[in-house]
Amino acid sequence: MLRFILARLLVSIPTLFIIVALTFFMMRLAPGGPFDRERALPPEIEANLRATYHLDEPLVVQFCRYVGRLLHGDFGPSFKYPDRSVTELIAAGAPVSFRLGIVAMALALGIGITLGLAAAWRQNSWLDHSAMALSMTGIAVPNFVLAPLLALAFGIWLHWLPVQGWEGFSSTVLPTLALCFPYIAAIARLTRGSALEILSSDFIRTARAKGLPERTVLIRHALKPTLMPVLSFLGPATAGIITGSVVIENIFQVPGLGRYFIQGGLNRDYTLVLGVVLFYGVLIILLNLAVDLAYGLLDPRLRTRR
Amino acid sequence: MSDIVLAAAAPGRSLWQDAWRRLKRNRAAMAGLVILAVVALLAILAPLLSRYAFDAVDFDAISVPPDAAHWFGTDDLGRDLFARTLYGGRISLLVGLVATVVSLLLGVSYGAVSGYVGGAVDSLMMRLVEILYSVPFIFLVILLMVLFERSILLIFVAIGAVEWLDMARIVRGQAMELKRREFVEAARSMGVEGWTMIRRHIIPNTLGPVVVYATLTVPRVILIESFLSFLGLGVQEPMTSWGVLISDGARLMETQPWMLIFPASFLAATLFAFNFLGDGLRDALDPRDR
Numbered sequence: 153m154l155r156f157i158l159a160r161l162l163v164s165i166p167t168l169f170i171i172v173a174l175t176f177f178m179m180r181l182a183p184g185g186p187f188d189r190e191r192a193l194p195p196e197i198e199a200n201l202r203a204t205y206h207l208d209e210p211l212v213v214q215f216c217r218y219v220g221r222l223l224h225g226d227f228g229p230s231f232k233y234p235d236r237s238v239t240e241l242i243a244a245g246a247p248v249s250f251r252l253g254i255v256a257m258a259l260a261l262g263i264g265i266t267l268g269l270a271a272a273w274r275q276n277s278w279l280d281h282s283a284m285a286l287s288m289t290g291i292a293v294p295n296f297v298l299a300p301l302l303a304l305a306f307g308i309w310l311h312w313l314p315v316q317g318w319e320g321f322s323s324t325v326l327p328t329l330a331l332c333f334p335y336i337a338a339i340a341r342l343t344r345g346s347a348l349e350i351l352s353s354d355f356i357r358t359a360r361a362k363g364l365p366e367r368t369v370l371i372r373h374a375l376k377p378t379l380m381p382v383l384s385f386l387g388p389a390t391a392g393i394i395t396g397s398v399v400i401e402n403i404f405q406v407p408g409l410g411r412y413f414i415q416g417g418l419n420r421d422y423t424l425v426l427g428v429v430l431f432y433g434v435l436i437i438l439l440n441l442a443v444d445l446a447y448g449l450l451d452p453r454l455r456t457r458r
Numbered sequence: 459m460s461d462i463v464l465a466a467a468a469p470g471r472s473l474w475q476d477a478w479r480r481l482k483r484n485r486a487a488m489a490g491l492v493i494l495a496v497v498a499l500l501a502i503l504a505p506l507l508s509r510y511a512f513d514a515v516d517f518d519a520i521s522v523p524p525d526a527a528h529w530f531g532t533d534d535l536g537r538d539l540f541a542r543t544l545y546g547g548r549i550s551l552l553v554g555l556v557a558t559v560v561s562l563l564l565g566v567s568y569g570a571v572s573g574y575v576g577g578a579v580d581s582l583m584m585r586l587v588e589i590l591y592s593v594p595f596i597f598l599v600i601l602l603m604v605l606f607e608r609s610i611l612l613i614f615v616a617i618g619a620v621e622w623l624d625m626a627r628i629v630r631g632q633a634m635e636l637k638r639r640e641f642v643e644a645a646r647s648m649g650v651e652g653w654t655m656i657r658r659h660i661i662p663n664t665l666g667p668v669v670v671y672a673t674l675t676v677p678r679v680i681l682i683e684s685f686l687s688f689l690g691l692g693v694q695e696p697m698t699s700w701g702v703l704i705s706d707g708a709r710l711m712e713t714q715p716w717m718l719i720f721p722a723s724f725l726a727a728t729l730f731a732f733n734f735l736g737d738g739l740r741d742a743l744d745p746r747d748r
Contacts, residue, residue, distance in 0.1 A: 292726040300708035417604030
C-alpha cells in the first residue's frame, strides 16, 4: 500500500514538471507582458521593473530560477498585486473555491446515488422515468447555460436569492446548484445502470435464495459493487467540478481561484497563473490517487493485483 | 464504409448492416439522427434560409422580440437572431467535427502503433499518455486562448490535442487484441509488416469502437468550444457560435430572454442528439455488452 502511494507520487513529479514547463513557456511565448498599460512607461522605469523581476534574463535562466523557488515552496510575487505574494492570493481564493467544490460534490454524490438507486429499485415506474428525464437534461444543459437560467428564475423574477457575490448562505445556493446539477445527472444515470446490472446478477439471486431479508440483500450485497462505476467517475467528475467552478465563479462573481486564474491570464500575471495551474495540478493528482486507493477498499480483488 | 457494405451484401450481412438494423430499432438514437440532420441542414442552408446577414446591424430593429420579420427576435445591435443562431451552429458543428477528426487522427495512430508494437515502446508510449492525463489540460487550453490571438485554428488544435488521449487508449486495447488474431498472422506470413499492417489490417478493425467514441466526442468538443466562447475566449466577434450567443443572452436575459433561450435550445438539442446517437451506436455495434 505504502509502496503504491510512493510510486504514484514519484510518477507525479514528471507530470508536475510538464505542467510547469508547458505553462511557463506558453506564457512567455505569448505576445504582451505584465507591464503593458494604456500609457507606456518611461523606458528606464520599465527596464528597472523588468530587472527587479528578472525578466531581462534569458528564458531558460528564468525558468530554472522559478523552478528553484518552487522547490522551496515559494510561488513568487504577483505582478499585478505587487504587495502580495501568489501564495497569499491562492490562500485567499482557495477556501472559497474549496467550499463551493466540496459542497457541490457532496450534493452530486448524495442526490445522484439516491436518485439512481431509487430509479433502479422501481424500474419503469414514474420515479424511474422522471429521474432519467432529469438526468438527460443534465447532460444536454451545461452549467454555463443552467447558471444564467437559475439566476433569471430565482434571482431576477422571484427575488428569492442573490445572483452575485459570496456573502452569507443565501448567496452560495445558486452557484452550488448550478455547479453540481450536471454531476447529479451523470451520477444518477451511472448508478441506475450499474444497479440494474448488479441486481440481476447471480450472487444477488443466491443471496435472495438464501432467504436474506431484502434490506440486507440491497445494503450488504448490492450496494458496494453498484458504487464501483461511480467511484471511477469521481476522477473525471472532480476535474470537471474544478473546471466548472472557473465558469461559475465568473458568472456569479465569486472571489475564488477561478476568477484569479482568468484575471491573471488576461493581465499577463505570469506567476499568479503558474501558481494557480500548478495548484490545480497537484490537487487533481492527489484526488486521483485518493480515488485509486478507495478503489482498493471497495474491491479487494484490485488490492492484490497492484 | 459503403463499399464494405456492398462487398458483403450477397452472402449474410456485414457488421455494418447488422448494426444499422439494430440502430433503426432504437427510437432514441433515430430521433437523435433526425435532430442532427435537421440542425445540420439548417446550418448548411443558413444563407438561403435567413433573410438577413448574421452580422448586419439594423438600428431600426434593436432588441425586437420574436415576430414575423425576425423569427427569433434581434439582439441589442439589431442583428437577426435566427440568422445568428444558424451561423453560430455552423461554427459550433464545424469545431465539433474538425476537432474530433484531429483527435481521431492523433489518437488512432498513436494507439494503434502502441498496441501493435507492444513491449517497451508500448509501455513508454502509455506512460506518456498517463502523465498527460493528469495534466489539467483545460486550464492550458484556457491559457492558450487568453494569451494568444484567438483564431478558429487554435481552437481546433487545442481541443483536438486534449481529446486524443482517450481515443489512444481505446485503440491501443483493440490493437493488442487484434494482433493475436489469425488474420494478422496470415497477413504477416504473406510479408505484410510495420506501418502497412497497422494501416491495412489493424486500424480498419478498430473502426467500431472508434465510431462510437467519436460520436460521443463531438458533443464534448462542442461543449468545450461553447465553454471557451462563453468565457469570451473562443470564437471572436463578428463571427459567432452558440457559446458566444449564450454568453450574450446571459448578459441581457433580464430584458431579452429570447436571446438566451433560442441558442441554448439549439445547443441542448444537439448535445441530446449526439449522446442518444452515441449510446445507440454503442448498443448496435457491440451487442455482446448488453
